[in-house]
Amino acid sequence: MNPEEKNKYQGRLWIFYGMLAILLSILYSGLFYRQLIERESHVDQEKIQNHRRILTPGPRGNILDREGRVLVANRSKFSAVVFLSEDQVQKAFTNHYRSLVRDYREEGKPIENYTKLLILSRAMVLESYLKTVNDLLGREEEVDANAISRHLNLNPLLPYPLVDNLTQSEFAILLESLPVESPVQLYVSTMRHYPYENAVSHALGYVGHSALEIESNMPGSNLKTFATKGSYGRNGIEKRFDSNLQGKTGTEIWVVDPSGYQVEPIQRIYPKKGQDIELSIDIDLQLAGEQGYDLYGDKGALIAIDINRLEILAMLSRPDYNLNDTAPFISNDVFKEINERQAWENKAIRGLYPPGSPFKLITAIAALKSGVIDDGTIFECDGGHQVGRRRFPCMGHHGEMDLRSAIQKSCNEYFYRAGLVTGPDNMSREAVYMGLNKPTNINLPNETARMITPSRQWKRERYDQPWYDGDTANMSIGQGFLTVTPLQLGMMVASIAKNEVYSHPSIIKQSPEQLAVRPAPKPLGLPTEVHKAILDGMDRVVSPTGTARAAIIEGVTVGGKTGTAQINKKEGNLELAWFVGFAPVENPQIAIVALVEGQNLNESFGGGAHAAPMARYVFQAYFDKHPEFKAKPEAFQSQL
Template identity: 25%
Template sequence: MKRNTKDVEASHRKMSRRALFLGGLQLAFAGGLAMRMRHLQVDQADQFRLLAEENRINIRLIPPARGQIYDRNGMILAQNSQSYRITIVPEDAGDVDAVIERLSRLLPLDPEDIERAKTEMRRSPPFLPITLADQISWDDISKVAVNAPALPGITPEVGLTRVYPQREDFAHVVGYVGPVSDYDLSKLTDPEPILRIPRFQIGKVGFEAKVETSLRGKAGAKRVEVNATGRVMRELDRREGEAGADMQLTIDAELQSYTQARLGSESASAVLIDCESGDVQAIASAPSFDPNLFVRGISVADYRMLTEDKYRPLANKTVQGVYPPGSTFKMITALAALEEGLIGTEETVWCPGHMEVSGRRFHCWKRAGHGHVDLNTSLKSSCDVYYYDLAIKVGIDKISAMAKRFGLGVRHDLPMSAVAKGLAPNRAWKSETYGQDWLVGDTVNASIGQGYMLASPLQLAVMTARLATGRSVEPRLVKSIDGVEQPGGAGEAMDINPNNLRTVRKGMYSVSNERRGTGYGSRIIAEGMRMAGKSGTSQVRNITAAERAAGVIRNEDLPWERRDHALFVAYAPYDKPKYAAAVVVEHGGGGSKAAAPIARDVLLQALYGGTPPLEAYPTKDRSRIQAQQERLERERLKRDRGDDSEQA
């Protein structure tokens, strides 16, 4: 059927409007798309270029070289040494277990190391290298390199590891490093990215841990090109990090080595301080351990051996150990009374061997008593009753305040682990701690360094240095940082009557140089080097009335852990104090027998700067001392040969 002209025109008009409308829509869409493309390609080009670059290029951290640690004379105590290690990249290895099995046929692999590596593999991306064996020999590296085609994913590498050449001598001072653990990270609110590098080492205990930030340094960085899976394709550039600060300690390595050897197999500790500067020149705790065992993770067997030893080799007894100071505290009680003007040097106290206080009998160590005792004799013979009487007169608050002035009951700021505060108790302390009133008997016990009174060997050495000099000597462990000398600890003059100090020093001189002195057997006879000291015996058990009636059991007849602690503090020379020392022998019995000889020998070694002449010792002791010196020298040579062979 033929359409009329009007219908055709109307239809054309409708189609034209639709075409215009659709064309307009298409044009608007194309225009919007063009504007969006311009915005993305021109206006936001820099932003998207950066995003694309980040997808292609990664920034990887470079661990810095750890700062090294030296003794006061420049001897190395902790160093970074090149070590060879074998790593595996799990995604390149394919069948990891099969590759490890083939590798184990070439070189011995520790099962604990393998298990540790597999644990790391489960926690890390598959393209990150994991250490399988560390500190291996060049021969082992060569074997791996030759068999590389059969060991996919296995790579021999050269890196830095921490080495402690002095081994046991500085284990408690320097401490050791180890890989960052989950526990280490949990203690930090915002861990640095460098700490997440696999097997990155940080200080775990001791000086290494306390100055970790300074020793660690600052990480470097490298830009690497990676593929879509994150695997490194090539390195683009690198910026080396900043090495950690080198630290120089105040300790004399030779003297420290001698002190450690002199303590021998005892459970003991010794501290020696330079009275003029406050420098800690020896601070030894025995028995010790080899810190190198901990650097890459100690074996279960080795760790169990250390933790099950009743002598506690892992504990740093010099600063962590706190003990009743026993009679080494008597100088503090005497000074508290002298400063208050409560006694005169010639006044005497009658000692019948005990004193009745509030219905309780407090005994002197000498059962028959000392008779009439003045201040000098009380120190020389270590009469307990004399100090019971003083304590009642002066009171615990004055005794406690004097103890703190001389460094007891105060935490000294040394960069070592778990530095103990000790305890110089008073009335307020007991009320706050136990909710109880202070008793007169508590004061009597405290007067001879028993009861609640506690002090570390470091604190006793500080006390002795202050007694010797009359200055508030502060212990110093860091001599310099990157060659910059650190402030000394000579201290200011103490507000103590010089005559009272001289009185106490004279009593300490009598202890070591008069025939009835408790330290006379360990005296120094060299002119100009005579020693002033004080022995102490710290009870670790209660002696019952029945035992006293039957006769107190000798320390030698008791199990080791029930014997008294032995203490001795001393300084020398008496006329011009140079060094102060404190020695504690756990469960060693009497201080004059077990601790005094060690203190005397360490002081002489320091005064002479090496092995002292036999003429410095009493004639009757010289053959024994000569044999002892020869034995210690043989042990030193044996240890040095062991060091050389290990380093080779």
């Protein structure tokens, strides 16, 4: 090879080496990228394939009364379950499936669907486990093959419940009788428990179950996730403060085998209990109200209010229901039974009723503030008042009545006359000022906003009709178009007691900081002597000669107002019995409203005989706990 050819050959060789070096560099760069740069991505992908996440809801917080007594808590829920990922269970599934396939082949039967055969084999295995439980407990539970299939497809890492909601005695039997190696395991979770059953049922509410809400900041957000059902408030406090009561979800991350069953846990964050909620309810007063209702009424509502803190001390609505019937879930039969009794509605904040005679206090205040009467104005009662061509009746022939005696005797004619000279717009304005035209904004869900405070303009807009004097007469005694909730009347009587107009009652016990920033009351605007005249009339109502003598408490001055209102139906009238009151008159601490619905059409029904006795039970319970507020009746009478 001559020098020229040799140089040419070496040049080509260097080109070859250069290209080879470039190719090797590309190859090694790719390997470096895949091994080092993409390694983390591959590891993540492997985790996604081989790891699973299980989420468990934290227990809900307790609900307490104002003294820390438990109204709602969690109790253990016992179940007999099978963890389908256990080796013993998997082997049983496999062996039974093979046995079925062998039997089919030996008998010459065609196997058209191997998947169905697999489901059948699993159901038969679980059926054998369930038979053991049934034999021990005397139950007759059955296996649902479709439920097993759904569970295996959707929640293979979660325990399959053979028997849910075991009693404590059944749990003890299984604990003693099942061998250690049994595939049937005992599983303990939590469910809501209501120690006082029906008491405060509407205000407390109940919980339902739904898919657990998954927060984005939980570990393993990129993993396939299995979650047991979470709970959510369906009504009452459980609903209004659901976010506070909810527990913090626990997280478990498991390594799984190729079939997706558990092998070992690698991370575990335990669930945490939710926040406890302390209500303003005093369970002693609540139970006293329940006792009164058991004796004197079947349908209606009762509310007790701490006047100085504007906190609800008791709230009941009848008919009610046993909250424990809603846990761990509410069956269709229970739901239907409660629905048929119309027991779901909280009448205290959703029931709309004509206020009847308690509204006479608004008529009196409107007349006094309008200047058309004073506390000494006298009207003659001869048993009724003629308005146009209609005579509006009074229950008695009271003769001469001033404001105090008219309140004491609940004289219709006095308030017909007072209302007619005051006018509907002034009465409506005073009712609106008192808040009877809008919700109280209590911290409970579903308070109605459909109450009616009529006026000339309202009737014109609603019915395209003029306002008549007969409408005014009806309105002056709390009838006609007027509708209110019991809670509104409770706030009304609390306001009258203190000569201030209150709003925003609370069923949550308020901290000093919360009390300091609550809305300031508005002045009712009655001169001291005039205000005392109204309170004196209410004091006389709860006296041996008053209509609410059944609410008398020894050693306590109670002011009140009874009433009977009518709901007009096609078949006749249904009467309502009202009592509103407060005590002590000279130093108001507690206000109570009691409503009882009549059961029979055209049946005579009175606030003094039916509603006032219920209030007495609650007053008595309150002053038994607070004897420091008891005073001799003369103490107030001497101030008038």
